[in-house]
Amino acid sequence: MNVPGRPLPQITAENEFFWTSGSDGQLRIQECQSCQALIHPPAPICRYCRSRDLGVRAVSGKASLSAFTVNHRFGFPDLPPPYVIAQVGIAEDPRVRLTTNIIECDPEDLKIGQTVEVVFQQIADVWLPVFRPASDGETAALPVDEIAPQDFAKHVRPALSEKRFEEHSAITGIGASRIGRRLMVPPLSLTIEACEAAVADAGLTFDDIDGLSTYPGLDMAGMGEGGVSALEGALGLRPTWINGGMDTFGPGGSVIAAMMAVATGMARHVLCFRTLWESTFGEMLKQGKMSPPGGARTSSWQMPFGASSASHTLALNAQRHFDRYGTTRETLGWIAINQRTNAALNPTAIYRDPMTMDDYLSARLITTPFGLYDCDVPCDGAVAVIVSAVDVARDMPKTPVLFEAVGTQILERTDWDQSTLTHEPQVLGQAAHMWSRTSLRPSDVDVAELYDGFSFNCLSWLEALGFCGIGEAKDFLDGGKNIARDGVIPLNTHGGQLSHGRTHGMGLIHEAVTQLRGEAGDRQVKDAKIAVTSSGGLTPSGVMLMRIDS
Structure with missing residues (x-):
């Protein structure tokens, strides 16, 4: 039976x-x-x-x-x-x-x-x-590996033109709703809060917005407010161009799509947004007020074996990284501790109490080698970003954050269990693609806001982007000094998703802009002019290099 x-x-x-x-x-x-x-x-x-x-x-x-x-x-x-x-x-x-x-x-x-x-x-x-x-x-x-981790750059397609679409747009406004655990408010309310803040930050009104872009556009399992249709219906907007869906360049794909819309003249000011209400959704499940997603049958090739979370896939890749390169749980621990140290200086972070290595190692196991503090914090919150045409951006109130390069090329299989062995899939190819579109190098980057649904995501991005060599994360991360705010590459300066809260990559873009504008207060990285931010992995991901004019 x-x-x-x-x-x-x-x-x-x-x-x-x-x-x-x-x-x-x-x-x-x-x-x-x-x-x-x-x-x-x-x-x-x-x-x-x-x-x-x-x-x-x-x-x-x-x-x-x-x-x-x-x-x-x-x-x-x-x-x-x-x-x-x-x-x-x-x-x-x-x-x-x-x-x-x-x-x-x-x-x-x-x-x-x-x-x-x-x-x-x-x-x-x-x-x-x-x-x-x-x-x-x-x-x-x-x-x-079909492609060795250190060889991905050899397989990147060269740019089709010397002209780069990245040059035509800039981020001119950012906004965030309240962020917290079990806020018990409708997700669309959070979306509107964030969008109102971003529009005001850009010195615009909603009548100026002619494009809407989001990821993933779902309203199930705490994943969002319902996408473009829900927001347009609530605000009565009349967008010329819209975008939404999961088959894009990770959660930050909404921003990359907006850049393309601006570069092709389809829109002048695109409002990009991302909302999660996973914490409230979980509480409502417990109260019997929501139904769990899924059903008795699945198209997944993993779930019938109890692999119900991305943590299981990443744990397998992490174990192979440990086996091949000598990485340890302490290696991942330095990432989690760094995030918590930065979160202590961020009043909007969910977890701000100090964390020691003993705290990290003694936390309950989730799926080996991951413990509790290797996992991001489910929360309720929304983040919004305005992408504007660069010719008007320079006359707007805030310092425009310019796009230097993006990385999007898929070089690995997208099936979770058929892809790259030792790193998070959909990281190595996208990172190599980004560097092919700019003359800047990793040593030029002042701030890195890298996707950290799990600590191992961060490790994968650090190696893929060249902040340390493939397989060298153990030595690079040891002691945490290299990723501190005054280190070689300040990492996830707002606390990351491990401590600030799971804002699904858009919070990382928000923090990158905040740092480049010099508005980060006590956690500000001195003289930050160039930032890299990534979103996603496992599913198609994207990575962006951003800068401000000196």
Whole structure:
């Protein structure tokens, strides 16, 4: 019987062979008949040779253990924590990695690279392929990166023109609503607060706004107010151009899209906004006033194995970084401690109490190697940014913040468990792309506001952007001095999402502008003229280099 709990796979004509193949104890993977590559998840075309001659291949069921995490926090009635979430590379073609569970073993005995073998757990009409340590001592090849982390710059497409769209716009206004835990106010109210503040900061009125841009435009699971339609309906605006959706350059993609709209003459003043009310949403769930997202069936290839959070995917990448480069939990701890130190100087930060390394290490585990303070703080709040045409920006009240370069190119697979091994996916390519569009170098940057949904996001961006070499974060972060406000690269000066609150990347843009204007008060970085800010990762992300004229 189907015990209520974790969502089961939604079986379709394309994936039925995979989710039901365990009925005879055999693991099956889609295969290209032209080049013999194994393809996962199933697709109508081979990603390697573009052939449509596809079939299904029965494989041995042997795999290499690519990475694993012990989940302590999340769970389902039929899969209570702790349990092991893993990625395994199929022996016949380790480019195929399955998210799965490891069973019948003590997690302390597991090691990256060991051989595992498939067994099946039947739940209703689904046979979940889970794995256990192999008993025969055979070895299986580990997956390797399609592009080595240090080689991404070699694969960036050159600019199509010497003219750069970044030159045509500037940030002229910023605003934020109140930010807090369980504010219990409608999310649209927070959106309007932030937008009113940004419009006033730019010296404009709502009648001047001819463009609206947001991410993701959803109003479920505490993700937002409902997007452009909700805001336009409330304010009675008449935008010439609008933008919204998740398939963009991370949460900051709304700003990059606005830059393009201004550069092409579609709009002169674009209001970009992002709202979260996850804290209130969580409280309303507890009170029975909201319904949880999702349902009994899912299209996710991770959730049936209890990998219900981005933390699980990133924990696997972090473990591989630890294994390859000697990174430790203390390495991540210096990021969390730095954020808290900066948050102590920010009156709008949610968590401002001092944090020591002992505090960090003793906090409850979420999913190894992540503890509580590696995770951002769910909150309620909204942030808004005005992107204006540069020819009018210089006559507006505040110092315009100019765009130097953006990075958006996707060089990695976007499937969470098929992508880059040792860093957060969708970071290395975008960072390399940005540097190809400017003559500035990492040593020119005065402030870095880098996405930190988890501490490991920050580490990935620091290495990708060249503030330290690939695999050198352990030494670079040791002691926290290099990322302090008076260090080599001041990092997340407002407290970041780990302490200020999860504003989904837009808060990082707000802080970058605040620093470049010299308006950050006690946390101000001296003579800040150039800032880099990133948003997203795992999903397509974006990174922006901004400056002010000297």
